[in-house]
Amino acid sequence: MMMNHTLKSQYKVIPGTVITGKWHTQKYTIVKELGFGANGVVYLAKHNESFAALKMSDNGLSITSEVNVLKSFAKVQGSASLGPSLLDVDDWQTSRGLISFYVMEYIQGPDLLSFLQQKGQAWMPVLFLQLLNDLDKLHNNGWVFGDLKPENLIVGGPPPKIRCIDVGGTTMQGRAIKEFTEFYDRGYWGLGSRRAESSYDLFAVAMIMINSAYPKRFNKTTGGITQLRGAIRERPELRPYEAVIVKALQGHYTSANQMRAELLNCLSDHPGKSRINANTFKTQKTAQGQKNPHPMTRRHYRKSKKKRGWMEFFTIAMVAAVLYSLYIFLKL
Amino acid sequence: MYTGKIRQILLITDGCSNQGEDPIAIAALAKEQGITVNVIGVMEHDVIDEKGMTEIEGIALSGGGVSQIVYAKQLSQTVQMVTRKAMNQTIQGVVNRELQQILGRSQTMEDLPPEKRGEVMEVVDELGETVDLEVLILVDTSASMKHKLETVKEALLDLSLSLTARTGNNHFSVFVFPGKKNNVEKLLDWTPKLQSLTSIFSQLSTGGITPTGPALKAALSSFDQKRSLRSLLSDDDESYFEESV
Numbered sequence: 001m002m003m004n005h006t007l008k009s010q011y012k013v014i015p016g017t018v019i020t021g022k023w024h025t026q027k028y029t030i031v032k033e034l035g036f037g038a039n040g041v042v043y044l045a046k047h048n049e050s051f052a053a054l055k056m057s058d059n060g061l062s063i064t065s066e067v068n069v070l071k072s073f074a075k076v077q078g079s080a081s082l083g084p085s086l087l088d089v090d091d092w093q094t095s096r097g098l099i100s101f102y103v104m105e106y107i108q109g110p111d112l113l114s115f116l117q118q119k120g121q122a123w124m125p126v127l128f129l130q131l132l133n134d135l136d137k138l139h140n141n142g143w144v145f146g147d148l149k150p151e152n153l154i155v156g157g158p159p160p161k162i163r164c165i166d167v168g169g170t171t172m173q174g175r176a177i178k179e180f181t182e183f184y185d186r187g188y189w190g191l192g193s194r195r196a197e198s199s200y201d202l203f204a205v206a207m208i209m210i211n212s213a214y215p216k217r218f219n220k221t222t223g224g225i226t227q228l229r230g231a232i233r234e235r236p237e238l239r240p241y242e243a244v245i246v247k248a249l250q251g252h253y254t255s256a257n258q259m260r261a262e263l264l265n266c267l268s269d270h271p272g273k274s275r276i277n278a279n280t281f282k283t284q285k286t287a288q289g290q291k292n293p294h295p296m297t298r299r300h301y302r303k304s305k306k307k308r309g310w311m312e313f314f315t316i317a318m319v320a321a322v323l324y325s326l327y328i329f330l331k332l
Numbered sequence: 333m334y335t336g337k338i339r340q341i342l343l344i345t346d347g348c349s350n351q352g353e354d355p356i357a358i359a360a361l362a363k364e365q366g367i368t369v370n371v372i373g374v375m376e377h378d379v380i381d382e383k384g385m386t387e388i389e390g391i392a393l394s395g396g397g398v399s400q401i402v403y404a405k406q407l408s409q410t411v412q413m414v415t416r417k418a419m420n421q422t423i424q425g426v427v428n429r430e431l432q433q434i435l436g437r438s439q440t441m442e443d444l445p446p447e448k449r450g451e452v453m454e455v456v457d458e459l460g461e462t463v464d465l466e467v468l469i470l471v472d473t474s475a476s477m478k479h480k481l482e483t484v485k486e487a488l489l490d491l492s493l494s495l496t497a498r499t500g501n502n503h504f505s506v507f508v509f510p511g512k513k514n515n516v517e518k519l520l521d522w523t524p525k526l527q528s529l530t531s532i533f534s535q536l537s538t539g540g541i542t543p544t545g546p547a548l549k550a551a552l553s554s555f556d557q558k559r560s561l562r563s564l565l566s567d568d569d570e571s572y573f574e575e576s577v
Contacts, residue, residue: 023445038413060442061420064453071450089446098442175461176497178416182409187493194497 013043019054019101021090028054028103035151038179039066039168044106052087056101062168063089063100065178069143069167070104076141082134083167107163112153115160116212120310121237122317124212125267127155128205129324130162132260135201139173139256144196146171147179148204150211171196183207183217190223192251199251202259206248213238225249240266261328268325337464338422339367341551342415343391344407344484345472346374348384349544352515355387358548359395367555369395369548370418372410374480375403387544397421404480407487412494415467416460423459427452464501466522466558467491468551473508478538485533492526505554509547510539516547522558 012033013019019028028045035042040057057063070086084104092099109115116123131153138145147169156163169179177185177194184204186192192203210228211217213235221227228249232238238245244263253259341362349355359369373388385401392399398418402410428440431452441452471477471484488506495502504526511517519532 059417060449061424061453061456064441064446064449065457067446068450068453091442091446100446172457175457175499176494187490187497188408194494196497 012041013056019045019092021088021101022093022098023090024088026088026090026103028052030054037166037168045103047087047103051106052103053084053106054101054103056092056099058097058099060091060098060100063102066167066170067102069170070102072141072143073138073167076137082138083164083170107154107156107165109154109156109163112150112155112162112208113212113215115155117215119160120313121212122314123160124209124237125241125263126317126320126324127160127162128209128263129260131205132256132263134162134164135198135205136256136260139198139201142173144171144173144177144198145169145201145204146177146196147181147184148201148208149181149184150208153208173197183211186249186251188223189220189228189249191225191249198255199248199253202248202253202256203251205256205259206245209241209245210238264325264328267321336426337466338419339466339468339555340397340415340418341367341369341395341468341470341548342411343369343371343470343472343544343548344374344411344487345371345388345542345544346376346384346477346480347472347474347542348381348387349542351541351543351546353545353549355544355548356390356394358545358552359391362548362552363394363396365552365555367395367552368397368418368422370397370414371395371399372407372414373399373401374407374477374484375401376480391544391548404483407483408490411487411491415491415495419463419465420456420460423456423463427456427459461498462500464503465495465498466503466555467495467505468554469504469506470516470547470551471506471508471519472542472544473536473538474510474542475538475540481533481536481538485529488526488529496524503558507547507551507554508536509543509550510541512537515543516550518554522554 013030015030015032017030019030020026026047028047031044031046031051033041034044034053039059039062040055042053042055045052045054055063055066067086067089070083073082074086076082084107086102086104088103090101092101110118112127115127135145145164145167147166148164152164152166154163154165155161169177171178173196175196177196177200180187180194182188184207185194186200186203187194192200194200210231214231218231225246229242229246232242232245241263244259244266247253247262248259253262362369369391371388371392373384388399388401398414398421400410400414424441431440441449444452469488471481473481477484492502492504502524503522504520504524505518505522506520506526506529507516508519509516519536520526520529
């Protein structure tokens, strides 16, 4: 029997290659590489004039395992957002042997951190409320996402909607987490085990919130809650959420819904406070950035438009927040 | 559920052996006894030379395991990934043989249509979670490894964190080579907890030679002793995954 003896021998496919499935004989034309990880490479592929994402790996086990997860998501009602929808599973016969692949919906958009950088921090609570909502569904169905990180979160739309794309780390509750990334792993920070529990994902959510204020992340020094709390307090944009983030880091939330409710609370509790924070943040930037109200000064030609965009965007964010709280209120 | 045991040697080194038996031959011997040999090559700024690389790959290949070359700072993630991947390979081997028995032909998981593979995978997953695991960690402490040992310690503690999250039992043992007096020295006898490493590891001294072959051989006999000791203490007949890939 053939087995892989190294982890590094990923198969690279040149754009234009046509991949034909051994079992279902569907044809996919590779357009470009979208990304790669420990478990394989994801390509953008064209199939019957529409785009799809195709993941292949020389490790058939991980492909089968991920397909299992996606299939089980599909059975959950109203779960369109839990992961990309699965379109096909097959093998591809190459000169080097059989390569397993699966085809899924192509979710287009920037990853979470790029989106926040482009559109501003005010989107942060909105997207995290969406994410917690999805995680709650996922947890209620017996899964834990595992490898939750900004690179695995894409903001699709419009309207902007956060989507999880890589289910490689998704683990059944109670088992050992299959795959993780150190910065978002509570075991690495000395704040818990690697057993798949909903609080494991919520820790990662809290770390992503911190990450949004530290785009380059930071290294572990002392580790533990002291270092992380210090990091939160150093960033004014994280202050309003400090209580929620710290609680999630310490594993005090038993469900994503609970964390979501408290996040929503700290938005509505101190609307004045957080607005003042936002304003001071803005004026500082204005003083430095030559009267440009937008913190990102890359696109000079759209300065005036951006100003209006900002106002518009704040109104929309406020309206969205009000609607959300209304929605929650009615749900209760 | 299957009550077998998975036995692995994890060799962490940064170069080529220069004393004693051929490590590749010893690795093949290990495989014959149902013990998988995995190798992690640790680099710093320097690159491992061609010869060292060939040996690392050779040991893993003949030991039926996984090899990976990494920079010291990625060691933690790699150690747990390699261990898990090797464990899955062993389980897959066992499941494939079961399949062959059931289906009567030389069928493996790859011969099943993708729709049917899912169920088999669930069995593999289940086994990976519940099977008992014995990992003997063999650390190269030749002079060039000196400044990497702190990272190795961190990586091993991290490995223990990952593995103890499973339902199945874990047993670890740690050997270093070269030892103070002999080619190889036992640092930690079989134990479910790796945490006790913290104090011992800082007192390690590093030596000049790299007797990878003899070290592997000593590691092998440690598995034997463990088995015979067990059979004396209790008469529960243990079954091992016999690797005959």
